[in-house]
Amino acid sequence: MNTPATPSRKPLRVALLGCGTVGSQVARILLEDAENLGRRAGAPLELVGVAVRTLDARRDVDLPAGLLTLDADKLVEDADIVIELMGGIEPAKSLILRAIEHGATVVSGNKALFAQDGPALYEQADAAGVQLSYEAAVAGAIPILRPIRDSLSGDRITRVLGIVNGTTNYILDQMDSTGASFADAVKAAQDLGYAEADPTADVEGHDAAAKAAILASLSFHTRFALENVHCEGITAVTADDIAAAAEDGYVIKLLAIAEILTDDAGAAGIGVRVHPTLLPRTHPLAAVHGAFNAVFIEAENAGELMFYGQGAGGTPTASAVLGDVISAARRMVLGGPGRTETTTGHVPPLSIDTVRTSYCIGLEVADQPGVLARIAQIFAENGVSIETMRQRIHQGGPDGGTTAELRIVTHRAPEASLAATVAQVAALDVITAVSSVLRVEGI
Numbered sequence: 001m002n003t004p005a006t007p008s009r010k011p012l013r014v015a016l017l018g019c020g021t022v023g024s025q026v027a028r029i030l031l032e033d034a035e036n037l038g039r040r041a042g043a044p045l046e047l048v049g050v051a052v053r054t055l056d057a058r059r060d061v062d063l064p065a066g067l068l069t070l071d072a073d074k075l076v077e078d079a080d081i082v083i084e085l086m087g088g089i090e091p092a093k094s095l096i097l098r099a100i101e102h103g104a105t106v107v108s109g110n111k112a113l114f115a116q117d118g119p120a121l122y123e124q125a126d127a128a129g130v131q132l133s134y135e136a137a138v139a140g141a142i143p144i145l146r147p148i149r150d151s152l153s154g155d156r157i158t159r160v161l162g163i164v165n166g167t168t169n170y171i172l173d174q175m176d177s178t179g180a181s182f183a184d185a186v187k188a189a190q191d192l193g194y195a196e197a198d199p200t201a202d203v204e205g206h207d208a209a210a211k212a213a214i215l216a217s218l219s220f221h222t223r224f225a226l227e228n229v230h231c232e233g234i235t236a237v238t239a240d241d242i243a244a245a246a247e248d249g250y251v252i253k254l255l256a257i258a259e260i261l262t263d264d265a266g267a268a269g270i271g272v273r274v275h276p277t278l279l280p281r282t283h284p285l286a287a288v289h290g291a292f293n294a295v296f297i298e299a300e301n302a303g304e305l306m307f308y309g310q311g312a313g314g315t316p317t318a319s320a321v322l323g324d325v326i327s328a329a330r331r332m333v334l335g336g337p338g339r340t341e342t343t344t345g346h347v348p349p350l351s352i353d354t355v356r357t358s359y360c361i362g363l364e365v366a367d368q369p370g371v372l373a374r375i376a377q378i379f380a381e382n383g384v385s386i387e388t389m390r391q392r393i394h395q396g397g398p399d400g401g402t403t404a405e406l407r408i409v410t411h412r413a414p415e416a417s418l419a420a421t422v423a424q425v426a427a428l429d430v431i432t433a434v435s436s437v438l439r440v441e442g443i
């Protein structure tokens with residue numbers, strides 16, 4: 001028997017806030033694919049208005065003029081489902097709160113807002129008995145928040161590793177695959193439309209840090225905000241770092257990492273960090289090229305899981321938004337939203353010093369007897385064990401003699417011990433330069 005083409009239930013009124021890259025694609029799909037979407041939702045989805053800043057602006061998609069409005073406040077008061085795709089904190093936050101007050105379910109892609117206020121907004125929505133979802137906010141099209149919230153809610157996530165910023169992955173991948181400099185790779189990312197004219201939020205790691213805060217909050221059922229995320233961007237990564245990593249069988253990726261750690265007193269907490277990281281080329285995340293995103297999850301019972309796909313772009317991101325809309329509509333049709341998020345974990349955020357990681361340290365040293373012994377002694381005094389050490393001799397040192405380049409990869413050790421080791425080694429008179437210090441995962 002065929003499913004009826006148009007569900008007989010009263011239409012759900014959908015309001016869209018913002019009609020930019022993502023919003024215009026959401027509007028297009030809602031209009032073009034209305035029949036299928038309505039059938040899947042169990043009720044027709046009627047786009048009743050699109051709030052814009054300027055009525056006659058040029059848009060990616062032609063929309064019926066009657067749908068456009070400058071009055072976002074009024075639009076949200078009269079909708080069953082509000083889709084926020086304006087971005088930024090205000091007026092997006094006030095409009096979402098207003099929608100919740102008026103009993104509307106809310107879908108958003110706003111990573112900046114949800115990194116800052118996600119759990120508080122969720123509590124407001126829950127108290128009002130409406131749904132709030134924001135799958136598009138992390139890793140664009142990739143279904144990752146719903147799997148964490150729903151599919152893995154019966155498991156215990158121990159670690160999340162994500163490539164969650166397409167621009168920086170593209171830049172690092174270009175440097176790795178073509179030998180391009182950082183500046184040339186940024187320019188290529190801009191030419192292809194991945195990086196903004198001002199790519200600061202991407203290359204400084206801020207965009208990934210917002211996504212890391214959201215991933216940590218949902219994975220560990222505790223509120224983590226942007227200030228809980230240790231953040232380092234990729235601006236200091238050089239072509240030499242990439243080439244040296246490649247020689248040793250590694251690739252450099254900007255990773256967002258959230259994991260269960262234990263502090264000095266043995267109490268559990270969560271470390272959340274974003275920084276350039278060396279990964280063995282055999283690690284699944286090393287195979288994520290170009291502007292693609294991927295999230296690798298380790299859970300106690302499920303084991304290792306990997307989610308891969310397009311982390312940005314109007315149409316891919318619209319797919320995630322519409323998935324949230326249909327899922328919310330289904331629950332509305334069935335009656336009652338159900339609770340999808342909890343913040344009852346109460347595990348505290350721990351500082352970067354508590355993290356146990358490995359370092360890859362590049363040193364330029366005088367080529368003299370006893371140098372390696374002095375360096376090794378500092379490592380030993382700090383309790384840092386060396387996994388591998390590679391030495392290369394160069395002719396033509398400052399006095400016409402030879403210099404040596406050392407690359408040392410350590411075993412996992414507390415971040416504070418590693419940092420102290422590097423500082424003490426750097427102070428040795430035989431060290432000409434500390435050429436790079438990068439953390440290593442996946443070994």
Ligand SMILES: NC(=O)C1=CN([C@@H]2O[C@H](COP(=O)(O)OP(=O)(O)OC[C@H]3O[C@@H](n4cnc5c(N)ncnc54)[C@H](O)[C@@H]3O)[C@@H](O)[C@H]2O)C=CC1
Pocket residue numbers: 017018019020021022023051052053072085086087088091109110111112136137138140311312313314317
């Ligand atoms: N573009 C992408 O690939 C992705 C975007 N997102 C998120 O989706 C949201 C939307 O992103 P984009 O579409 O790329 O941004 P965009 O800048 O292309 O579009 C935002 C639109 O909202 C409009 N707007 C802003 N304030 C408004 C107001 N007060 N009233 C009416 N309209 C207003 C702007 O005029 C613009 O047309 C953001 O939160 C972004 O972080 C998430 C994942 C990927």
Ligand SMILES: N[C@@H](CC=O)C(=O)O
Pocket residue numbers: 139140164165166167168194202207311312313
């Ligand atoms: N600037 C972001 C866009 C999506 O969130 C990225 O490069 O991934």
Ligand code: NA
Pocket residue numbers: 135136137138139140141142143144145320
């Ligand atoms: Na997503």
